[in-house]
Amino acid sequence: MTLLHNIARTLQRRRNSTWHALGYDTTVRAETAADYAAIAELTQTAFNNTAEAQLITSLRQQCHDYISLVAEQHGHIAGHIMFSPATLDNAAGVQLMALAPMAVRNVLQHQGIGSALVRAGLELCQKRGIAAVVVLGHPAYYPRFGFSPASVFNIRCPWQVPDNAFMLLPLNPAALTGQSGQVLYHPAFAAL
Template identity: 40%
Template sequence: MLIRSEAPADILPIDTLLKAVFPSEAEANLVMTLRENGCRTLSLVACNDEGEVVGNAFFSPVTIDGEDHNWQGLAPLAVREDYQGQGIGLALIEEAKSVLGDFGYPAIVVLGEPAYYSKAGFEKALDHQLTCPWPNTEEAFMVCDVFSGTVAQHQGMVKYSPEFDAL
C-alpha cells in the first residue's frame, strides 16, 4: 500500500471513490468545490499494488471563533469498501499528521465516529471547550493535536470553509 499526496491524475479516481463510499454525491461535490476554490490544504491517497486509488483523506482550513490558527479539518476520509478494515484510514491519518506537522499545521478536527477516530488519537472536542455549528455533534466532533499542547491553547466555535454549508 502506497500513501502519497494527491496528483492531478487522481482527481477523477477520488471523485469515483467518494461517490461509491458515501450514500450521496454530497462529499464528492464538496471535495471538488473545495479543490476548485483553493481550500485544499492536503489530500492524500492510498493506492493498491496496481496503482488504483483505494483511499483518500482530504484536509481544509478551519477557524476558531473566526480566527485562523492553521488548524485543519479532516473531511472526508474514505476507503473503498473492499479495502475497509485493513487500517488504511488510520494509516492515511497518521501520514497526514506527519505531513501537516512538517508544514506547521498544529491540530486537526473531524466530525466522525468517536470509536474509530479515537484510535487515531482524536478526543472529544467538547472536552476542550471546542464546538462546531452543527446540532447534535457533541460526541462526534473531535480534535487531535499535531503539535502537543496546541488544542489546550484554544477554545470556541470551530467553523469549516463556507463550502461545507451546502451539506
C-alpha cells in the same frame, strides 16, 4: 520544489510496513489531477451520494492550503483523505485543519488503509505547524489516533451533533492554551 512535490517525496519515503508485511502493494501519496475521476467515483460509492465528491471538487477550486492524499494499491485508488484549513470564531490566528472527507473502497476496508491515510495526513499537518485537527466522525474510530471530544478543549462544532462525534487532536497543545470557540470550516462545507 512545490509543496505537492515535497509531500509526495515525504510520503514515498514513508511506506506502511504493515501492508508490505501482509503482502499488499499499497502506497500513500499526494493526489494528482490524474486521480480526480477515481477519487470522485470512490467517494460517491463510499458515501452513496455526490455531496462529498462535490465538496472535494469545491475545496480544490477554492482552497489552496488543503492536503489531499490517496492510497494506491496495484495501480488503483483504494482510499482518499482530505484535510482543509479551519479556524476558531474568536481566535483567527489558531491554525486548524478539518479532516473530511475520507473514504476507502468498500471491499478493501479493515485492512489498515484508512489508518495509514489518517496517520500520513496528521504527520503532514504537524510538519506544517498546524495547532490541531478536527474531525466529525465515528467516535469508536478516531480516538485510536489520539482524537478526543473537542468539548474537552472548549471547542464546539458548528452543527448540532453528538458531543463524542466531534473530535480534536492537538498537534501543538501550547497553541490551544486559553483558546475556545466554534470551529469555522471552509465555506465549501456549507453545501453539505
